Amino acid sequence: MGVQLNHTIVHSRDQQAGAEFLAQILGRPAPTRFGPFHVVELDNGVSLDFLHHDAPEPQHYAFLISEAEFDTIFDRIRERGLDYWADPGRTQPGRINRHDGGRGVYFPDPSGHYLEIITQPYGSGG
16 A cells, blocks of 8 residues: 555634535535544545634645535535635635636635645646
């Protein structure tokens, strides 16, 4: 077995709300509990394990998805009235990007983390 990312801890002001938000936006099963964590499982065997933290430092989490999933998730982002940007510097509000022949967008979670969905890996050339 090569080196694989198994899980990462996501510090969140409200770990249950953060985990539920991510699961709902991405269309994942409801988070499960494991010890002190609320766990969101992804399709590639990686989990995001939400843990309470009073003042989390904003982090960035990017999710590679299909074109069809992009449409569904982007609809959820707009239905919730979330701010979104085409770029990580948040200089292109209300827009998506089209890097490498795909689509991508950045949006915040309840603790201020920068979430991103993309349909092509950056640098892939599409």
